Amino acid sequence: MTIFEGMASGFFQSTSLAVFPYLFAGSIFGLMIGVIPGLSGHFAMAMAVTFLYTMEPAAGIAFILAAHATVAQGGGLTAILFSTPGTGQNAATLLDGPPMRDKGEAGIAVGAAMASCFLGATFGAIVLALLIPVLREVVLFFGPPEVFVLAFLALTFVAVLGKEDMTRSLIAALLGMLLAMVGVDNVTNTFRFTMGSERLADGLQLVPVILGLFAVAEMIDLWVRGGTLAKDVPTALSAKETQKQIFKGIGLAFKNWWLVMRCSAIGTGMGLIPGLGSAPAAFVAYGHAKQSSPDRDTFGKGNVKGVIGPEAANDAVEGGALASTLAFGIPGSSSMAILLSGLFILGLETGPRMLNQNVDIVFVMIFTIIFGNLLGTIIGMFLVNPLSRATSIRASVMVPVLLSVIATGAFAGERAIFDIGIAIVFGILGYAMKVLNYSRAALLIGFVLGFAVEKNLYLALLLDGPLFIMQPIPLGLMTVTIVFLGWNIYTIYRDRKRVIPK
Amino acid sequence: MRRTFFKSATAAVVAITTLGFGTTVAAQDAAEFYKDNVIKWIVPYDPGGGYDEYSRIIIPYFEKYSGARVDIVNLPGSGGMKGAVEIFNSPADGLTVGIINGSAMVTNQLAEIEGATYKVGDYNYLGRMVADKRVMVASKISGITSFEDLMNNGTTEIVGATGLGGSTYVDAVITGEVLAIDQRVVHGFDRSGDIRTAMLRGDVQTMWGSLGSALSGIEDGDLKIILHGEKVATGMLEGIPSIYDIAMTMDDGEKRVKILESWEALSAVGRPVAAPPGIPEERLAFVREAFAQAMNDPEFVASSLESDRELSFATGEDMSRIAKSATELEPDVTELFVKAIRGEI
Numbered sequence: 001m002t003i004f005e006g007m008a009s010g011f012f013q014s015t016s017l018a019v020f021p022y023l024f025a026g027s028i029f030g031l032m033i034g035v036i037p038g039l040s041g042h043f044a045m046a047m048a049v050t051f052l053y054t055m056e057p058a059a060g061i062a063f064i065l066a067a068h069a070t071v072a073q074g075g076g077l078t079a080i081l082f083s084t085p086g087t088g089q090n091a092a093t094l095l096d097g098p099p100m101r102d103k104g105e106a107g108i109a110v111g112a113a114m115a116s117c118f119l120g121a122t123f124g125a126i127v128l129a130l131l132i133p134v135l136r137e138v139v140l141f142f143g144p145p146e147v148f149v150l151a152f153l154a155l156t157f158v159a160v161l162g163k164e165d166m167t168r169s170l171i172a173a174l175l176g177m178l179l180a181m182v183g184v185d186n187v188t189n190t191f192r193f194t195m196g197s198e199r200l201a202d203g204l205q206l207v208p209v210i211l212g213l214f215a216v217a218e219m220i221d222l223w224v225r226g227g228t229l230a231k232d233v234p235t236a237l238s239a240k241e242t243q244k245q246i247f248k249g250i251g252l253a254f255k256n257w258w259l260v261m262r263c264s265a266i267g268t269g270m271g272l273i274p275g276l277g278s279a280p281a282a283f284v285a286y287g288h289a290k291q292s293s294p295d296r297d298t299f300g301k302g303n304v305k306g307v308i309g310p311e312a313a314n315d316a317v318e319g320g321a322l323a324s325t326l327a328f329g330i331p332g333s334s335s336m337a338i339l340l341s342g343l344f345i346l347g348l349e350t351g352p353r354m355l356n357q358n359v360d361i362v363f364v365m366i367f368t369i370i371f372g373n374l375l376g377t378i379i380g381m382f383l384v385n386p387l388s389r390a391t392s393i394r395a396s397v398m399v400p401v402l403l404s405v406i407a408t409g410a411f412a413g414e415r416a417i418f419d420i421g422i423a424i425v426f427g428i429l430g431y432a433m434k435v436l437n438y439s440r441a442a443l444l445i446g447f448v449l450g451f452a453v454e455k456n457l458y459l460a461l462l463l464d465g466p467l468f469i470m471q472p473i474p475l476g477l478m479t480v481t482i483v484f485l486g487w488n489i490y491t492i493y494r495d496r497k498r499v500i501p502k
Numbered sequence: 503m504r505r506t507f508f509k510s511a512t513a514a515v516v517a518i519t520t521l522g523f524g525t526t527v528a529a530q531d532a533a534e535f536y537k538d539n540v541i542k543w544i545v546p547y548d549p550g551g552g553y554d555e556y557s558r559i560i561i562p563y564f565e566k567y568s569g570a571r572v573d574i575v576n577l578p579g580s581g582g583m584k585g586a587v588e589i590f591n592s593p594a595d596g597l598t599v600g601i602i603n604g605s606a607m608v609t610n611q612l613a614e615i616e617g618a619t620y621k622v623g624d625y626n627y628l629g630r631m632v633a634d635k636r637v638m639v640a641s642k643i644s645g646i647t648s649f650e651d652l653m654n655n656g657t658t659e660i661v662g663a664t665g666l667g668g669s670t671y672v673d674a675v676i677t678g679e680v681l682a683i684d685q686r687v688v689h690g691f692d693r694s695g696d697i698r699t700a701m702l703r704g705d706v707q708t709m710w711g712s713l714g715s716a717l718s719g720i721e722d723g724d725l726k727i728i729l730h731g732e733k734v735a736t737g738m739l740e741g742i743p744s745i746y747d748i749a750m751t752m753d754d755g756e757k758r759v760k761i762l763e764s765w766e767a768l769s770a771v772g773r774p775v776a777a778p779p780g781i782p783e784e785r786l787a788f789v790r791e792a793f794a795q796a797m798n799d800p801e802f803v804a805s806s807l808e809s810d811r812e813l814s815f816a817t818g819e820d821m822s823r824i825a826k827s828a829t830e831l832e833p834d835v836t837e838l839f840v841k842a843i844r845g846e847i
Contacts, residue, residue, distance in 0.1 A: 050549060140699070140703050187689065187690040189845065328698065329719075329722075330695040331695055347809065349718065
């Protein structure tokens with residue numbers, strides 16, 4: 001089967017009556033999982049995979065992959081409306097999404113986020129399709145030295161995120177890395193910072209940490225402050241006004257197509273690298289959007305570009321993340337591991353045999369990602385109106401309701417009461433950080449990348465010795481990192497000098 | 503108010519009746535007990551993994567022969583230890599069972615890893631679903647085509663492994679020690695898939711793993727089996743040297759073989775289905791029988807064969823013996839294993 005035959009067959013299969021209903025069901029399922037804080041794509045897949053035993057291959061793939069693909073969209077919706085990221089990859093959306101809501105532009109933010117998700121996912125899927133002939137070479141490009149340096153490069157974006165106060169951001173990022181060390185070290189079997197707790201031996205789970213840092217902290221803030229979630233909007237927007245805003249938002253995403261393309265490229269690229277995950281991709285895209293904007297002062301205060309960038313990237317990741325799974329049958333993330341076993345259940349082979357013999361299935365996946373996100377965008381638009389009304393409900397009603405939803409989300413992942421405790425502890429920490437003006441995003445990115453940095457540094461040192469950094473690719477990337485960091489430090493001092501004379 | 507009172511009164515009556523039944527239940531026929539009752543089946547890993555898959559394919563047949571409804575509960579954590587501990591400590595009423603990673607649980611117990619509060623020898627086993635065949639594979643780009651090649655090419659090969667105490671690690675260290683292989687074990691990979699990527703990149707030359715997980719890499723032509731841990735080779739292992747044959751040709755062959763036999767006993771524990779200690783005997787006998795029937799159901803066997811899923815059934819009684827012998831190794835062998843698990847070799 002040639003690639004073009006595969007493409008045609010994949011297209012007709014995914015739009016056929018035998019498959020499309022499953023795709024539709026999957027995207028609604030994923031959207032719902034995304035809207036519920038704490039339930040991630042990993043969770044959606046794990047639930048969906050149990051349905052596969054009785055399904056046909058194409059229908060099964062459309063179902064699980066559509067469920068996975070739309071999770072980020074649902075998560076973006078709650079991140080903007082309730083300051084509660086549905087999943088880790090939406091954490092970056094919190095930087096500009098909620099401020100837009102406070103300005104009464106919730107509809108614009110959501111419209112832009114949804115459209116960017118769709119565009120990003122489409123971009124990622126097309127890149128994956130284009131890479132099929134050279135997929136194996138591309139994936140093998142990244143070994144431990146390369147991943148270590150790339151993770152480090154992503155960490156330096158922290159400096160940009162909190163440019164107003166780089167010292168505080170660095171403190172937060174390093175604290176995040178420190179928190180990533182909690183648990184049994186995989187290499188030496190040493191118990192680190194577990195304080196005798198067996199629960200902590202598995203390390204801190206990402207979901208309760210994110211829920212605590214952002215959602216619980218936001219609830220504490222709302223409780224202390226009183227009023228409604230949308231700060232300066234006394235009454236809910238009318239349905240008509242919301243609808244108008246959504247279309248304006250969608251228009252803005254298309255208007256900023258060049259930004260969408262660049263951020264999607266960042267997302268796809270980071271998705272290709274095994275083990276980095278989608279949360280850092282969204283933050284790096286945010287950093288890039290801010291860095292490259294002439295109006296960077298308004299970032300963090302409700303700039304729509306701060307929503308478009310991360311939302312485009314976190315859906316573009318999917319295309320990249322699928323690459324190593326398909327090329328070798330080696331999963332790059334826990335979600336992909338579940339997908340892989342799903343494929344196994346459906347009786348499909350991965351690796352070169354799939355690329356050669358079942359290329360139509362690869363295209364079913366590609367079209368599922370595209371159609372799934374399109375459906376997610378359309379369905380999401382209908383969800384905005386009822387959900388956005390909730391943002392005008394007063395705090396004394398809203399806080400208990402949202403807190404119980406958050407607690408459920410924290411519990412659901414591992415079915416552990418302990419994780420609710422983690423969410424509360426991090427909620428207090430997050431609130432303190434918010435009040436004291438430390439970047440929570442920096443802490444999160446340090447936490448997420450901490451694993452990747454440590455593991456790959458260890459492996460790189462063992463495999464290539466301390467001079468691994470002198471290999472051409474790591475050296476090149478390290479130079480970029482240092483130049484990037486240096487440039488930022490320089491501009492900070494330059495700006496400071498400019499400000500002082502006034 | 504009155505309604506609430508009636509409700510609680512009814513609840514109390516129901517509760518008392520149930521409790522009453524509880525005491526007489528032991529005398530009841532076990533089949534009667536399980537009929538339409540709910541058995542909780544713990545899987546100590548995430549959905550989608552091998553343990554989850556094996557559980558999901560056997561459960562319909564186990565339901566058929568036990569008459570009970572079986573609910574899967576995924577309980578990942580501590581490399582499968584959390585679920586194993588949960589099974590061990592659950593009520594001994596015969597309504598909680600689960601699949602466990604037998605070999606890893608034995609090694610954790612031997613090395614007294616924190617949190618290993620179960621005793622592998624004390625579980626009540628329903629039986630074993632499968633025991634992995636262990637194989638050593640070399641990547642195609644390493645240029646190593648046979649074990650002889652590996653031993654005689656004059657270079658130190660790098661063997662990839664996951665965490666300390668993981669089976670890829672223990673296998674590599676023990677066999678390396680017994681066969682005096684010139685190798686360096688690099689551990690710290692997250693999962694065996696990561697090791698395979700490293701092999702494809704050329705960072706790592708060889709690894710140990712189960713035949714099942716190596717299969718796709720072999721069919722793709724990326725990997726080649728150069729050594730296996732079976733005494734008698736069958737199927738695709740035929741013609742590939744067995745680790746026992748190699749050990750016998752060396753000095754002190756018998757001593758080496760003795761260590762290898764203990765190593766094999768570890769993998770023989772495989773993936774058993776276990777229940778907590780102390781279950782009433784007639785119930786245990788009943789579920790053991792139901793499990794044996796399920797494992798030997800012609801339809802089940804045929805579907806497993808068709809989808810390349812290996813099975814190696816052992817009865818509950820045999821499984822208890824296997825588990826006991828795996829934990830009761832000779833002192834010097836135990837010491838070697840504990841050292842290997844703790845990364846002291």
